[in-house]
Amino acid sequence: MNNYYVRNIENIECVSIGSPGNRTFFLSLTNFNKVQEETRNESKIKIWLEKEQLVSLYLLLKSPEETQDKIEDNFIENFGVFNLEVKGTDFSLDSDSKTCKLIFLSEEINEENILIKIYIYLDKLQAENLGDKIIKVCESGRKKCPLCHLPKNLDGTCDGSPCFKKNGHINLN
Incomplete structure (x- = not known):
């Protein structure tokens, strides 16, 4: 060492x-x-x-x-x-x-x-x-989604998928 x-x-x-x-x-x-x-x-x-x-x-x-x-x-x-x-x-x-x-x-x-x-x-x-x-x-990185607190991408998605807390979008699988 x-x-x-x-x-x-x-x-x-x-x-x-x-x-x-x-x-x-x-x-x-x-x-x-x-x-x-x-x-x-x-x-x-x-x-x-x-x-x-x-x-x-x-x-x-x-x-x-x-x-x-x-x-x-x-x-x-x-x-x-x-x-x-x-x-x-x-x-x-x-x-x-x-x-x-x-x-x-x-x-x-x-x-x-x-x-x-x-x-x-x-x-x-x-x-x-x-x-x-x-x-x-x-x-100074990506802003966080105010609903799910995941980082938001430039296209508005939350880490590649729609926010599951917005308008009933949730994956039940």
Whole structure:
């Protein structure tokens, strides 16, 4: 298992690609490691997630439970330059009064399926802003039917069929 530690995050975004009903989601982050006075190394990570995982991450970021340990005391500095694209399989969140630590368990997107653990250190403001970005991206999909609460398609159907709560349309089979 490979471990990556990411701090000094310059930019973290939640991005969706595709049309509503057929979207894929990922977190994209860039950090700069200052190696010497003038030298800065840039590392990039792209973590592909399901929409349900993003909503769960939003809920964790909006109501973090504080741990007793100070997170920054356990921090391991990593000055390597890396460019990762991984599929997020599991995640957790630790937080204290100043810092949130996101831990992603991931698989690298290639033939080898190498397990990777990514530690992302965010301050409270970055974590709150990320939560706002996540919910904005998740809400920008298809509107829900006010009757059955399923996502509505552009043709007015509810996920491919007429709404079963509208005008007696119900499948009794």
